[in-house]
Amino acid sequence: MVVALVLAAAVLIAAIDQVIKYFVYANMYPDGNISVIDNLFSLVYTENRGAAFGIFQNGTFIFSIITGALIGVFLYLLINRKFDSKLFYTAVALIIGGGVGNLVDRIFRGFVIDYLSVSFFPPVCNFADYCVTVGAVLFMICIITSPEMTKNKIDSDADEENNNE
Numbered sequence: 125m126v127v128a129l130v131l132a133a134a135v136l137i138a139a140i141d142q143v144i145k146y147f148v149y150a151n152m153y154p155d156g157n158i159s160v161i162d163n164l165f166s167l168v169y170t171e172n173r174g175a176a177f178g179i180f181q182n183g184t185f186i187f188s189i190i191t192g193a194l195i196g197v198f199l200y201l202l203i204n205r206k207f208d209s210k211l212f213y214t215a216v217a218l219i220i221g222g223g224v225g226n227l228v229d230r231i232f233r234g235f236v237i238d239y240l241s242v243s244f245f246p247p248v249c250n251f252a253d254y255c256v257t258v259g260a261v262l263f264m265i266c267i268i269t270s271p272e273m274t275k276n277k278i279d280s281d282a283d284e285e286n287n288n289e
Contacts, residue, residue, distance in 0.1 A: 148167070184230050
């Protein structure tokens, strides 16, 4: 049941991302720029043919493969549940949903539509990028605070102490 809810949330995230990108493309292509909050936040139509933050331009094929593989890894983790917490499920839903949103763009457009621009962070991003980023941070918190990870750390520290005596 939980897996189905996480996957439904991921599908919803990907759908929201695609709907936003549809409206951005329909209303801002080819070079729209709308200031929302002067000198702080604007919507800027950008076609990203690279990875995050526009690095490694023209790598659509390889980034599609990498994104697909990472989605597969998180699906595997979800199904095999190495972690069992709401934080884990939230992180996985955000990562898979954002990953699918950008993968759809790469496959069907050959580029990812970016549109969110803030003055203190120069790269233009999109909803899916922020979902993946927040999901990755939550996933790292989940790993760091996991009882299994803490238990393994305590056990390895105890083993190390015994070896030093």
